[in-house]
Amino acid sequence: MKSITKQKSLEEIQQQLVGLDRVYIIGCGTCTTMTRTGGRDEVLEMKERLQGMDKIVTGWLVTPTACDEMTGAALVHANGAIANASCVVSMSCAMGVQRMAGYLDKPVLPALDTLFIGLESSPGDFHEICAQCGHCLLGYTAGICPVTACHKHLLNGPCGGTDSGRCEVDKDKDCAWTLIYKRLKQQGRLDVMRRYQPVKNSQVVPRPRIMRVD
Amino acid sequence: MAKSFRDVLKSDKFVITSEIGPPKGTNLDSMLHHIDILKDTVDAINVTDHQSSVMRFPSLGGCLYIKEKGAEPIMQMTCRDRNQMALQSDLLFAYARGVRNVLCLTGDSIVVGDHKDAADVFEMDSSQLLRTVRQMEAGRDLGGNELDGGVEFCAGAIVTPEADPLEPQLIKFEKKVEAGAEFIQTQAIYDLENFAKFMEYARQFDVKVLAGIVLLVSARMAKFMTENVPGIFVPQSLIDELAAAPKGQALSKGIEIAGRMIATLKDEGICDGVHIMAIGKEEVVPDILAAAGINGRH
Ligand code: SF4
Ligand code: SF4
Numbered sequence: 001m002k003s004i005t006k007q008k009s010l011e012e013i014q015q016q017l018v019g020l021d022r023v024y025i026i027g028c029g030t031c032t033t034m035t036r037t038g039g040r041d042e043v044l045e046m047k048e049r050l051q052g053m054d055k056i057v058t059g060w061l062v063t064p065t066a067c068d069e070m071t072g073a074a075l076v077h078a079n080g081a082i083a084n085a086s087c088v089v090s091m092s093c094a095m096g097v098q099r100m101a102g103y104l105d106k107p108v109l110p111a112l113d114t115l116f117i118g119l120e121s122s123p124g125d126f127h128e129i130c131a132q133c134g135h136c137l138l139g140y141t142a143g144i145c146p147v148t149a150c151h152k153h154l155l156n157g158p159c160g161g162t163d164s165g166r167c168e169v170d171k172d173k174d175c176a177w178t179l180i181y182k183r184l185k186q187q188g189r190l191d192v193m194r195r196y197q198p199v200k201n202s203q204v205v206p207r208p209r210i211m212r213v214d
Numbered sequence: 215m216a217k218s219f220r221d222v223l224k225s226d227k228f229v230i231t232s233e234i235g236p237p238k239g240t241n242l243d244s245m246l247h248h249i250d251i252l253k254d255t256v257d258a259i260n261v262t263d264h265q266s267s268v269m270r271f272p273s274l275g276g277c278l279y280i281k282e283k284g285a286e287p288i289m290q291m292t293c294r295d296r297n298q299m300a301l302q303s304d305l306l307f308a309y310a311r312g313v314r315n316v317l318c319l320t321g322d323s324i325v326v327g328d329h330k331d332a333a334d335v336f337e338m339d340s341s342q343l344l345r346t347v348r349q350m351e352a353g354r355d356l357g358g359n360e361l362d363g364g365v366e367f368c369a370g371a372i373v374t375p376e377a378d379p380l381e382p383q384l385i386k387f388e389k390k391v392e393a394g395a396e397f398i399q400t401q402a403i404y405d406l407e408n409f410a411k412f413m414e415y416a417r418q419f420d421v422k423v424l425a426g427i428v429l430l431v432s433a434r435m436a437k438f439m440t441e442n443v444p445g446i447f448v449p450q451s452l453i454d455e456l457a458a459a460p461k462g463q464a465l466s467k468g469i470e471i472a473g474r475m476i477a478t479l480k481d482e483g484i485c486d487g488v489h490i491m492a493i494g495k496e497e498v499v500p501d502i503l504a505a506a507g508i509n510g511r512h
Contacts, residue, residue, distance in 0.1 A: 151323055152294075152336040157386035159320045159339075160374040160401060163444035169323045181382040193385055196392070199298060199342050199356065 001119055003031040003067075003093035004126045005038065005112040013089070014053055016109045022056045024078070024085035025111075026100065028066035028092035035126065037112055038091030046091060046111060058084040066096025072103050082106070134204030140192050142183035147200075149176035155197035157181075219258040219286045219315045220368040223397055223422045228480045229487025230508070231288065231399065231424060232499050233260035236271035245276060246283075248496040253285035255500050258315060260399070260489070263290040267327025274304060277313045288370070289313050292321025293338040298356050301343065305350060309365040316367045317399065318343040318390075340371050341386070344393035370397035372426075374445035375412035376405070384415065391419045399489040402428035402439070404448045406475065410484050422486040425479055429492045429502065430468040433457035469498055473505020480506065 017023070025043050032038025040062050047057045059081030063074045075082065082088065087107040090097045094114040101108040118126040131148045137155065138145060147153045151169045158177035161168025165178040184190050205211070222229055232255070234248045252259050261276035277287035289308055291301065305316070318341075324334040338346065346356055347369045353361055371390040377383040387398070398416070403409045403425050416423050430436045430448070433456040440448040452471060459467035476488050492499050503509065 152320060152334070152339070154320065154336070154339045156339050156341045156389050158377075158382050160372060160377070160383075161322065161444050162377065162382075164378050168444060169325050177382055178379060181379065181385075185381075190381075190385070193382070194388065196341065196345075196389060198345075199338050202337065 001117060002034055002126060003095060004115045004118040004128070005032055005035060005093050006115055007037055007042070007112055008110070010049060010053075013050075013109075013111055017050075017053070017055065017087070017089075020087040020107065020109075021054075022058055022085045022087075023050050024058050024082045024088050025050070025060040026066065026088055026090050026092065026096075027060070027062040028096050029062050030065045032066075032092055032096075032112065033062070034120070038093075043091055046089065050089070058082070063092070063096075066090070066092030067099050069099070071096070071099050075100065075103050133200065134209075135201060137197065140195065140197065141180045142187060142189070142192075144176060144180045144183065146176055146180065149174075149179070151176075155200065157193065217257070217286075218368070219288065220396070222257045223368065223486075227257075227487075228508075229397075229422065229424055230256045230490065230503065231258045231260060231487070232256045232490040232492065232496070233262060233288075233290075234276060234496060235262045235265055235494075236273065236276045238268070238270050240271070242271070242279070245271070246279060249276075249280055249283055249285065251497055252499060253280070253283050255503060256490070257487075258286040258288050260288040260290055260317060263292045263319070263321070264295065264327070265322075267294065267322045267324050267329070269327070269329055274308055274313070277308065278311055281312050286315065287313055288315040288317050290317045290319060291343065292319045293336055293340070293343055294321030294324065294334055297335050297337045298346065301338065302346065302350065302355055305347065305365055305367070306361075309367070314366070314368060315370070316347060317370045317372070318347065318395070319372060341389045341393045344369055344371060344390060344395055348394040368396055369394060370399060371395040372401065373398050373416075373423075374401040375403055375409055376401070376447045377445045387416075388419070391421050395421055397422045397424060397486075399424045400426040401445045402426045402443075402491065404446075404452055404475070406478055406484070408447070409479075410482075413485050416485075424487040424489040425475075425485045427472050427475060427488050427490045427502075429472050429490070429495060429498065430456060431495065432464045432468075433459075465495075465498070469501050469505055472502045473507075476502065476506035476508070480508070 027038040027043040043060050061078050063071045089109050089111050091111045097110045116128040118128045121127050128148050133147045151167050162175040167173040167175045184193050232252050259280050261273040263273040264270055273290050277289045280287035320340045324332050347367050350365050353364050373387045433453050436448045436453045439446045456467050
């Protein structure tokens with residue numbers, strides 16, 4: 001499971017950096033290294049780009065897992081170079097950004113956009129397969145998530161736009177309901193698809209979603 | 215005053231519906247003109263709901279004008295733009311203003327339309343919306359709260375008889391019937407043999423089926439539809455027939471084809487009626503019916 005990210009445009013990074021000239025860069029050794037958006041190579045590239053914008057890069061670091069609380073210790077270790085900077089540019093996902101922003105008293109600016117939590121189905125191929133909806137329906141849908149894999153998150157079968165097993169929004173995407181149908185049929189469980197699924201509860205855990213484990 | 219659509223459905227009459235698309239903006243001239251053409255020709259008029267996810271004047275607005283002109287509107291309602299609160303509230307308003315027919319649709323994806331960055335809702339699907347209508351008729355909203363003054367709708371849905379694969383589409387069709395659909399308007403059909411097979415299956419259920427007739431205006435359009443529109447199959451013979459029409463005669467050929475199909479569906483008792491979609495050429499709907507040998511509503 002990975003946090004899937006994409007680099008922001010240089011223009012947007014520059015906009016965030018208005019008035020902030022000394023920059024410390026932090027990448028992440030886990031998800032953004034895997035997706036090649038914020039590992040060591042990308043951090044070094046960013047360093048050159050920022051220098052090209054006449055920014056002073058006071059240092060850089062790739063933390064093992066930016067969202068982990070261990071990041072606190074890594075930041076303490078890099079304290080001097082961070083103290084020299086007016087801000088931190090984060091090349092982790094937004095969870096890493098928030099983790100660091102909680103530890104530091106300077107601005108932590110995201111260089112990446114966090115797109116979704118995904119699974120690598122084959123090398124370099126990341127798919128969102130669970131939207132953490134709060135009430136799992138996989139038991140009725142042959143283990144394929146209708147909430148995430150169907151563009152319209154339909155619960156009672158395909159829409160009319162499905163075409164030869166493809167989704168109406170993109171011919172390169174499978175229609176989730178054709179996949180669900182085929183797998184249920186193979187399992188001899190089409191009766192499950194005939195069962196009516198009521199409207200989903202959108203407030204299983206009202207936002208902000210919090211869970212306390214004692 | 216037109217007969218209620220539900221009464222027409224219950225009669226033995228071959229039912230004829232058509233549809234109009236509201237304008238983008240407040241210039242209603244052409245919509246009102248289309249209503250005038252259709253109001254004495256068909257049994258009920260559908261009003262599309264931001265068709266193809268293009269933002270327009272609302273379906274409910276169009277329905278109110280149809281009521282004003284003494285005809286029967288069918289309000290198309292998609293689940294793309296409204297959550298359960300907004301959908302229910304629009305049903306209350308529609309009922310209070312005399313709209314008695316609703317076509318429950320899931321709706322097209324936002325990304326095919328003209329507001330590609332907009333949020334989509336899809337909190338409900340078509341079968342859930344149908345059940346919502348029935349629950350409100352029973353006096354309670356989706357929250358389980360009692361309504362002070364209820365609603366009553368003749369509710370329908372759609373089906374795509376040429377879908378590939380077909381079986382999941384049929385399972386959904388059955389769920390819609392179970393949810394309380396009284397009528398079904400189909401996606402455009404052109405192959406009457408395939409459609410007759412579908413009707414053999416659909417006849418098992420207590421629901422009226424109106425075949426979707428989309429007017430073909432050129433061989434190019436026919437070819438485009440069969441190649442690009444999901445769930446539409448136009449046989450090569452029809453494409454050839456349109457291509458062979460003399461220059462400037464393709465539209466009248468299309469009218470002839472639509473008329474011929476309607477006549478066959480009616481004379482052979484294949485289905486309960488037709489839903490004619492002329493897509494911008496509403497003024498030729500009377501010609502299509504004349505070509506089918508049907509004159510006027512009664
Ligand atoms: S139904 Fe889908 S989104 Fe919801 S918990 Fe299950 S896999 Fe995740
Ligand atoms: S084509 Fe399939 S996956 Fe796409 S929106 Fe329709 S049912 Fe969902």
